[in-house]
Amino acid sequence: MRTPHTWSIRRRVLGWLFAGMVLVFAANLVTGYYNNREAADSAYDRLLLASASAIAERTAVTEQGLWVDIPYAALQMLASTAQDRVFYAVSAPDGSVITGYEDLPLPPNLSTQRGASNPYFYDTDYKGAQVRVVSLRTFVVGSNLSGFASIRVAQTRGERDALALSLLRQSALWTLLIVISGGFAAWFGISVGLRPLERLREALGRRSPDDVRPLLHDVPKEFKPLVGAVNGMLLRIDSGLRGMRRFISDASHQLKTPLAGLQVQIDMALREKDPEKMLGSLEKVSVSVRRTSRLAKQLLCHARAVESSSSLRDVDLCHITREAISAMTPKAFARRIDLGYAGAANAPLRGDATLLGEMIMNLIDNALSYPPQGARVTLTVQQHAGLSLTVDDNGPGIPADKREEVFERFVRLNESNVEGCGLGLAIVREIAASHAAQVILEDSPGGGLRVRIDFPETAAKEF
């Protein structure tokens, strides 16, 4: 079973079209019923009136009073194919029926009969059937009598209803035909309408994997938002690719230098005859290797932060912060720096635990690298509208005008520092950006630097 979400456009359009058509069809039937009944009435009413008029023509006043000679044609003309029953009555001005069916019902409202409407047509029941009646008033005058004689001629509805039904059948048939042809037209129209999309698909299919130029095809306006979105995505892919290429070139440059230095140190160590000096050289090699390996690790981490904004889960920022602090505690201890945590007990967040951990470790590492021994580094997690993580140290700090620079890759403000490779804050910023967080450098209240990371409200999450 396919769900409604995967129904084809053709199926959707036809479905809606059909629903609309059914409504039109139903409305047509209802209005058609009344219109056709009216049409049938107006056609047969004329015949009924002709019959009444024929009788009126043969109505006159004689010495004995009102006289009428029902013409043969008056009833003959009503002998229709449906063979309707016929009734008539002629009444004198005083209302007495002088001939015909005395109990033939009068018009429902006498005032209408006396009004402008002459002849007056009405429907009523008579002798067990629905009948259509015409009431025609005709002026008669004689020596002893004058006034309006009333002639009523009635006919059962058989033929009218038959005509109305046949008209209804015809119009229903036409509507059905329109529905069917509309369906076919829509079927083909959709195929034609979707052709630009097909051309777009072919164009995309022909592209090489690194071709991220925007799509410049002329498409119907309904597809323009889609093409715009695709172009936006292509643009982002393009910038991502550029960033990656730049990073790779930067990284390879950065790795070449320490590796070349290492090579030189190892060569020097090999040439050394004095075991003591050789030992000293090897210690330098060891330091260099550690530094290079840390560089490589940070490069990879940076690459991951750039690449992924992916696997966001429900995490606890406090927990991650404490883990990072325990991981870094030996280093802090070695440097005699007091590394501590203050703030909330838990801080729910949508995020990537590994990246966040890496970010915090970078921040701690950074903070441990610059302040003098015996200093203090404090991490705080605070929950307000969003979440914020601050890292305070009481080191030398960063001058306000240099603060933007430190985010550049491989920038080091203090060239004397041997451990840093200048990637730390760049990584921090990438990871923060992938969580839609902002990194702000400011002065710590206790002197030194404060790094604050503000997570927006949307990232903070209730457990």
Add this chain to the structure above:
Amino acid sequence: MRRLIALLAAFALGSPVQAELVSFESEVADPQTLIIYSSTDTERMLHLLKAFQQTYANVTIEYHLLGTLDIQRRATAEMDGGKSTADLLLSSAMDLQIKLVNDGYAATHESEETEALPDWANWRNQAFGFTYEPVVIIYNRALAPQLAELTTRFDLAQSLTVDDAYLRNRILTYDPQRSGLGFLFGTQDAIQSEDFWYLARSLGDMGVILETSSAAMIDKVASGEALIGYNVLGSYAKARAAENPDLGITLPRDYCLVMSRIAVVTRSARNPEAAGLFIDFLLSRAGQKLIAGKASLYSLRNDIQGEATAARLRQEAQGPLIPIRLGPALMVYLDKLKRRDFLTRWRRAMTRE
């Protein structure tokens, strides 16, 4: 053997005509009963009734012979009063039967046989013509053979004004005042042509004798008491002419009216199925053969051969045959003013007031 029980009973319905009841009892246990009010002589219908009962042995038929006016009055009075009434009405008064249908006293019956009827002989599937009887002029061939030459109404009227001596008081026609069928024929003539009144005045001048039945007219012409009869039922005349060669029959050449006996199933029939079966039987080949043969009422179907058939009538007629169409127009002369005016005019024509 079926028992044939003929009961003669006088019904006090204010009618001078004596009603007659003939019962054809079914021999099966628990039979159905089909009650018929009919204006056609039991004798003429006998073979039809017996043949029907041979096919449908479980039907007991009560055949009430009544005048046409009595049929209408009795059936409507019984239906209005909610009393039991006939299942089937067979009447030669076409106009009265049509009025009965128009006023809603009839039930609908549809079958292959009724669908095969021509339009003029079926109204609303409620009134069905089952005979095709010409309205003819009869004359005494032995006493006045020259009357064979009077083949149109105009000829007849002319000869009445010219050769008055020998026809005076020896000419017959229906009395439209006392006979429903005579009234029907007279009014149908009046619809066809204004010449009818010329003929009526000529008849009046000649001292026409007014009769109430075709049988009476045929008797008098056959016996020589009268010489000529105008507007006589051709079916009855044909039957008599077969026995009496002196009786001459003329199909008017200007036009020949054709009347049809009408069958109607009543609205409150106890046994409408049997009534429908009887109508289908009347219209079937077998029924129509009996109508053309032993009943001598002229069959309506085209596929019957013989003397009293529509096919033979078409061969013999020298002018147009005008069947009286079933339809509301037949009610025109039932209008009380129209009827009064017609009869007034007729009386004036008779007496030359």
